[in-house]
Amino acid sequence: MNYFSSNFKLGILGGGQLGKMMLYDTRKFDIYTCVLDPSPDAPSRLACDEFYVGDLLDYQTVVDFGKNVDVLTIEIENVNVDALETLEKQGVKVFPSSKTLRTIQNKSTQKLFYRDHNIPTADFSRFAYTSEIDEAVDNGGLNYPFVWKSARFGYDGTGVKVVRSISDLTDLPNVECITEKLIPFKNELAVIVARNEKGELKTYPVVEMEFHPEANQVEYVICPARIPDDIAKKAEAVALKTAAAFKHVGLLAVEMFQTENDEILVNEVAPRPHNSGHYSIEASYTSQFEQQIRCILGLPLGNTESKVAGVMVNLVGAEGYTGDVIYKNIDTILAMDGVTPHIYGKKQTRPFRKMGHVTIVNKDLEQARRIAQEVKESIEVISTINNNDTNSKCNN
């Protein structure tokens, strides 16, 4: 099939920011795209050829959407997997596969998958309900401290908690969950693996998530990671093994811990373009979004090396501000060398809401890192109303 002429249709489940960024490259290659998203205001409503509003978790909606496309992909994992399985049986190419998504959607089966495939990961226990954890502790099968994770749709910050004593358990939802050994780690790393159906395989360089020393939040994604070569090679090997285990087609972002003993443990994976690869738009020979298209369309993979070093900073809503968004000092950061803001187009900000990201590229990594800090100290995502300060004027 020739993707570069008519009659081919690519379907994307989810029309959020990742989908929007993928559409830049489908437009570049003139690929006909159909997008399904629950929100009529989804960022991808522009730039795709056909836009449909519908529930990604509804079996019939996804089947009806998918049967009209040749290749179907996702930009969010939380979709109806039974529908994907039906579509696969009907001959639609679905990447990532329904099988991979089913494994990944549940943290408990995801962890089992790693164990079954001899992929290094933190020790864990599985529980049908949070309430069963008490007993395991009482029996001596589990020791404080540990990390509690909801098995389904538990994303960082919402479905994860460090449990240090019984009282930390009381507020948790009584759902299917896992507990994980709390691993002291030196670095959080990520590797994006790209693979097409022919089995052609490439990895992006290892990136490093630099955490804020106090807030324990990722502040910078840094490419390449500032780690020794042998650690980078080890992380790359683990990522490749993980992608091979899934027989994955498309991008697989593998998030890992480098422990204090320099072990590499897989934390979790995302079978799609990922926040840890946003730097690639400006820094890499082939952006992760173009690579995803190359993978799922069976095209040759592009060069994953970097032209220059890259640092990525997430733009999140400042504390104390809710309402119509203002990007304070955006002119200041636009005047800095090699700085590119990506504004996601959400009209309303609220504390910690992800509103965009900024990439900083430079021939010199340390210089990029310094400029990234200036960016972070300059720009503020605020609104006209300061919730903390409603009696006086806005403090800018």
Added chain:
Amino acid sequence: MNYFSSNFKLGILGGGQLGKMMLYDTRKFDIYTCVLDPSPDAPSRLACDEFYVGDLLDYQTVVDFGKNVDVLTIEIENVNVDALETLEKQGVKVFPSSKTLRTIQNKSTQKLFYRDHNIPTADFSRFAYTSEIDEAVDNGGLNYPFVWKSARFGYDGTGVKVVRSISDLTDLPNVECITEKLIPFKNELAVIVARNEKGELKTYPVVEMEFHPEANQVEYVICPARIPDDIAKKAEAVALKTAAAFKHVGLLAVEMFQTENDEILVNEVAPRPHNSGHYSIEASYTSQFEQQIRCILGLPLGNTESKVAGVMVNLVGAEGYTGDVIYKNIDTILAMDGVTPHIYGKKQTRPFRKMGHVTIVNKDLEQARRIAQEVKESIEVISTINNNDTNSKCNN
């Protein structure tokens, strides 16, 4: 005004390929865009917020479109300039200005402008009608060979002819025109100047148009140009002088000849993103399209330097093929290092029709140039029907 939140509208006259590429960056910055184009199938119909079909040369259509936007720009020079003047009086910011466009739209006034502003350009004569040229030759005021150019809407290949004898004049249209001294030149160069309203000014590196030795057609645009530093500095100075003379806001692509005596002569200018700057998407810190947006919105200008060397090859329809387009061997070029095709999405090819371009980037310019040649020798823009060979099977 904050361009990064609601209520701001950018208008673009023309929805062709240049407009489409500019829209990638308006989307990145979440800028609200309105596009006017005569064709309902224009490439920009996707990715803009509001798309209107209408005649760019009709006064009322352009005024009606423009009065609803805050900043108005063009992606094609051939628009109604009286309408732009009206809009400027009504307070719409129009970049390039109506005055600049009026000067540029007519090659005769464009050449006068260079002479009046002491900008080096090839000697020329102006004629109200082609039929008046004979007399000038007879009077000894003009000698063969010379270049004939139609004053209005004369673009390369359609409104230009080298005249070596009286017989070459007979087929030419009897229109307003200029004749230019035929200049033997070593190189054709171009410099893109970026300027915002505050007068901040940057230039992209000098690029070189490498011609096919026989066909006399631009084959490669090469950045940076393989010329001595002093010539590059001279070309840059001439380009800056030209932009200053226009008091230009936005991008100005200045095409120049490097004569055999190493003089720099301005050939013509384009007040917008330009084919000679397409390489910048992959090679530069700031692509020409993002830079155009920065210029016309009064934002700080981005870094115009290159991350890596770049070579651009135009994709044109192969001779002998008309009909539904096929990009033969596109897989072959996608497997080459640092190669990015841009497919413009025209469904029908015909001989020499511009169907896309390919950028080749590499740390090493000579390597990029070699790969560019492989690209050119591999890919073919053909169709299912070979006009030259209708009795036998298609020769692939």
